[in-house]
Each structure stands twice: as C-alpha cells, then as structure tokens.
Amino acid sequence: MTSNSHKFCIAPMMDWTDRHCRVFHRQLTQHARLYTEMVTADAVIHGDRERLIGFSNCERPLALQLGGSNPTKLAQAARIGADYGYDEINLNVGCPSDRVQEGRFGACLMAEPSLVADCVSAMRAAVAIPVTVKCRIGIDDQDSEGDFQNFIDIVSDAGCTTFIVHARKAWLQGLSPKENREIPPLDYARVYRLKATRPGLTIVINGGIETLAASDEHLKHVDGVMLGRAAYQNPYILAYVDRMFFDAKAQVVSRAEALAALVPYADKHISKGGRLSNVTRHILGLYHGQKRGRLFRRHLSENATRADAAADVMTASLNVVESPTEQCTELQGAA
Secondary structure, eight states: OOOSTTSEEEOOOTTTSSHHHHHHHHHHOSSSBEEOOOEEHHHHHHSOHHHHHOOOGGGOSEEEEEEOSOHHHHHHHHHHHHHHTOSEEEEEEOOOOHHHHHTTOGGGGGGOHHHHHHHHHHHHHHOSSOEEEEEESOBTTBOSHHHHHHHHHHHHHTTOOEEEEESSOBOSSSOOHHHHTTSSOOOHHHHHHHHHHOTTSEEEEESSOOSHHHHHHHTTTSSEEEEOHHHHHSGGGGGGHIIIIIOTTOOOOOHHHHHHHHHHHHHHHHHTTOOHHHHHTTSTTTTTTSTTHHHHHHHHHHHTTSTTOOTHHHHHHHHHHOOTTOOOOSOTTTO
C-alpha cells in the first residue's frame, strides 16, 4: 500500500528553493511537500549548518535533499538532518551538472545502482525518517527500460520505497543542466509502467508539468506529482493545491493575503541582519499573468534591493496592483 504523503511536491531547485522561497510557498499551500536545494553531505558535516539547512517550522512537511556517494558521510549528514527536524531525506541521483559529476554524485550514480543501494541502506540505518531517491529514467546510452527498472529494483531492495522520477534521460556529456531539463524527450509512459509493474512502491513523476490540471491527469497513473519551474515562476497556482488534491473545503488564499502573511517573516529576517531582497526575489511571479503584474515586479525590483529596504516595501507593493482586502476568486492557473 502506497502513501499519500507525496501526492503534490515542489521540486528542489538550486538557487531557488531556499528557506525564504519555501516559507513563501507555504503561505499558498499547507499540504504540498517542500524540498530544500541540494546540499552535499560534506557541506552538511563541515559547513555552516544553520545557513545551509536551517528552516522555519512552518515549512514542514519538508525534505532535505542530499548529494554524495559516500555511504558513511551520507549517513552522518542524514542523521544531522533528522536531528534538525526534517521529515524526509532525499538522495539526488538526477542532477547532470559537470560539478556534480566531478564529485561522483547526481545523475552519474544511475550507472552504479549497487552504490546507490549502499548509500540508501546506510542512511536508513542512521535515521528513523523516510529515505527517498530522486532520479532520471536513464543516462547516456544506458537508457533502456530494462536498465531503468534494474536500477529501481536494486535500490528498492535496499529499502527505498519512494522514487521521484524526472521523466527524461540525462546526457552527462554534451548538454548543459538547462538543456538536460528541456532537450531529452519526456517519457511519462515509462514512469507509468514502472508504477504499474511495481505497485508497492510510491512513484512520483517530475518533469515538464506546468498546470494543476496536468498534475491531476498524472495522478491517474502514479502516486504523486512534483512541479518545479512552473511552481516557482507562477506560484499562485499553489493556492489551489490544497483544495484540489487534499481537502475540498480548504481555503484558497488571495495573492494579497499570501503576501501580507509573509511581511512579518521578512521583517524578522531583516532584524537578524538579512536583506529584504533575499525574500522578495522569490515572490516576483506572484502576479504572473495579471493586469498589473509587471508594475508589481518593477516596484519590488527597484525598491526591495536597496540596502536599507524594510518590509513595508512589500506592503506598498500591494497598492500597485490591488486593495489588500480584495479577494481573488478565479481559478487562476488550475486549467
């Protein structure tokens, strides 16, 4: 029997899904599972932990995504993450960047399923929370359905029961990370077949999903969906996630309400020495597709980046687009 915990997820995205982004997303959806940016095991062990993996309790349910290939170090980093209060440890076996390959982790690990299994086994022995894997459907010329299913079988034998699958292969040579998100063709059917042949696993599909309607279609075949760039660039679609996928009676917050709820957080961040732009850079798409959306973005871009910018810049931005009491009732982005 599979879990409902991953029904809707927001993807880990380098330089995007930091703690400020996640707090913002949580103002829009209470039930979506959030993920950190990928953090290497070495960074967790030796780096500034509060800066790298610190989070606000409101972000939960929240997963820490780790990068690495040393089972001992990954186990240690997973234990640190569990002690911090994360709900899940996710191993990155999907990132195709050159820097990741040089460190022998990310998508290149799909060529070494036994090593991934060893990593999963070590992490599971170290923590009581779930250990999951995010992968591709294949890499380079090792991209047959048999290769993919063999990888899943070996890793699941080590105790991993949840796989988040980006439905594209990765070319480790010749394509940039951006190109690897766009050029290899999507093969959703391969992910559907994985779920059909291994019904006991929780399978979450990722890659090229842009709307909640498309998400709903995928959920006819798999256990969960994960949105990445669409959720970041047009974040207000997240306001309808709870009602559509978790609770038909869930409240749909307006854009103004979501922004107003973020103001105290931004104020606290500034009081600790942070900059307003650390927070506001993630909300520029809140009025995506709206009549005055460009004015909203311009106001924040011009005013929130000042060294002395205070949280009232966010409140003032509402006057550019709408009254703070105005309620949005249209099903924006759900179709």
